[in-house]
Amino acid sequence: MNIRVGIMRLAMFLNWFMTLYWTWLMCMHYLEKGPPTITTTTDDFIGCKPDAIDFRTSLSRMIWKLNTKIHGQPLAIRPAIRLIKKNFRFLSTGSPIIIELYGPPGTGKSYFCELLAESMFYNGLKSEFVNVLDGEDLYLQDEKLSLYTDELRDYLRGNLTKCKKSLFIFKHTEKIPEELFHPIQDIMLSKMGGIFLFTTTESSPIVSQIYAHLLKQGTEKGQMNFKHYEPALRKPLFNIGERLLFLPMTVNELKMCAVDELAQMGHIFLTDCVTESIYKRIPVDKFGYTNITCKEIIQVARYVAIYGNCDI
Known part of the structure; x- marks a missing residue:
């Protein structure tokens, strides 16, 4: 009886040992081989050459720029990076990336679009594969709307046929006639690829009110979520x-906008000078937030860098 029990225990031990051994071998094989590779290559975007940046470089550059260049926007950057990581590789199969950007003026929506363009194409916003349509420039009469709708559909299809990585930026979408969204949706559903960005400042006053209300309740920006604002959008x-969603910014976040601009211009030594002026002259509420925008701070930084005068 004791011999039988001993044999059973030995068999169980050997079974456990072999399971552990094979698990270890599989782990070592995975580490040597590495994670599954992304199948998308530059050749998948051959029509985008020579302006298109290599796929892997483009993806890593995009994530790095969004993480380091846009400040104080957790409700925008975190979901954006998550979406890009998940879907960017599928552009070559015809699956588009569609992003709507909400928020007050000057909080980073246009800068977000610019960073994506710079990450994807060597010429950035000037690339032939980056297309910008501004709702403020559209003054279409009813009789011309139908014609423009057909032209827009052909324009989108032509660009995507040539380059599946094409970037389309639609600004001030609240001013774009509703009829023009039909051809855009048709093209997106036709699985031709492309990245589509839609920016709007609509509902900005209500967003700012909700934002101030949450701050008074003791909710910090990092604790806010999209559901707080969804009814207003x-x-x-x-x-x-x-x-x-892009939210109003603190003075410290605006300071980082100035630092980035000065570094880009090669005038990082002026940082203390500029930030001192920012802290002195920008009106803030008791929570440290202000209505001054990142765009305005960048203009200040450029003025100081060009004229070398911090008396602003």
Whole structure:
């Protein structure tokens, strides 16, 4: 009886040992081989050459720029990076990336679009594969709207046929006639690829009010979530894609806008001078927030860098 029990225990031990051994071998094989590779290559975007940046470089550059260049926007950057990591590789298969950007003026929406363009193409916003349509420039009469709708559909299709990585930026979408969104949606659903960005300042006053109310309640920006603001925002333009929200900024976050601009201009030595002026002259509330925008601070930084005068 004791011999039988001993044999059973030995068999159980050997079974456990072999399971552990094979698990270890599989782990070592995975570490040597590395994670599954991303199948998308530059050749998948051959029509985008020579302006297109290599796929892997483009993806890593995009994530790095969004993490380091846009400050104080957790409700925009975190979901954006998550979406890009998940879907960027599928552009070559025809799956588009669709992002709607909400928020007050000067909080980083246009800068977000610019960073994506710079990450994808060597010529950035000037690339032939980056297309910008501004709602403020559209003054279409009803009789011309139908014609422009067909032209827009052909324009989108032509660009995506040539380059599946094409970037389309639609600014001030609250001013774009609703009829023009039909051809855009048709193209997106046709699985031709492309990244589509839609920015709007609509509902900005209500967003700012909710923002101030949450701060008074003791809710910090990092603790806020999209659901706090969703009732104030318009319905999504499309039933697909991601919605990002840009919020008002603190003085410290605005300071980082100035530092980035000075570093880009090669005048980082002026940082103390500029930030001292920012702290002295920008009106803030008791929570340290202000209505001054990142765009305005960048203009200040450029003025100081050009004229070398901090008396602003």
